[in-house]
Amino acid sequence: MTPVVQVAWAECADRNLPLPAYKTDGAAGADLCAHLPVETRDGGLGLAPGVVVAVSTGLRIAIPEGFEGQVRARSSLGRRGVLLPNAPGTIDADYRGEVMVLLLNAGSGPVTIGHGERIAQLVVAPVAQAKFMLADALDDTARGAGGFGSTGRGP
Numbered sequence: 001m002t003p004v005v006q007v008a009w010a011e012c013a014d015r016n017l018p019l020p021a022y023k024t025d026g027a028a029g030a031d032l033c034a035h036l037p038v039e040t041r042d043g044g045l046g047l048a049p050g051v052v053v054a055v056s057t058g059l060r061i062a063i064p065e066g067f068e069g070q071v072r073a074r075s076s077l078g079r080r081g082v083l084l085p086n087a088p089g090t091i092d093a094d095y096r097g098e099v100m101v102l103l104l105n106a107g108s109g110p111v112t113i114g115h116g117e118r119i120a121q122l123v124v125a126p127v128a129q130a131k132f133m134l135a136d137a138l139d140d141t142a143r144g145a146g147g148f149g150s151t152g153r154g155p
């Protein structure tokens with residue numbers, strides 16, 4: 001079953017920007033674009049090193065129940081040192097607010113984000129809600145409580 005994601009413009013959105021779209025037939029993520037305030041559109045949004053900003057997409061979306069939206073980084077921004085500090089960010093099926101993308105300039109120099117620039121990818125994926133049950137003990141496994149590198153390094 002192909003999920004249908006409803007999309008609506010946020011208030012005061014630039015309706016000339018594209019809606020999320022897959023750029024190739026095999027793409028997992030649909031591109032999300034930066035929607036900058038009118039006063040910064042000509043010069044772009046300057047992002048100094050070490051700074052995190054929430055960038056608007058100008059969109060509100062309705063993810064179908066049983067799915068989530070995963071907001072993921074684009075390699076083209078990563079190459080410029082711009083990362084998503086909470087990647088993947090999750091958009092829950094019951095969220096109806098504006099989609100924002102957190103960007104972090106992890107590079108050593110300033111980066112400018114342009115109005116309409118592709119800043120993230122949206123992957124729509126199925127999810128399951130688990131039931132949590134308190135237990136007196138857990139079953140044993142070969143790994144046990146080992147974590148954070150406990151399985152070793154290398155081949």
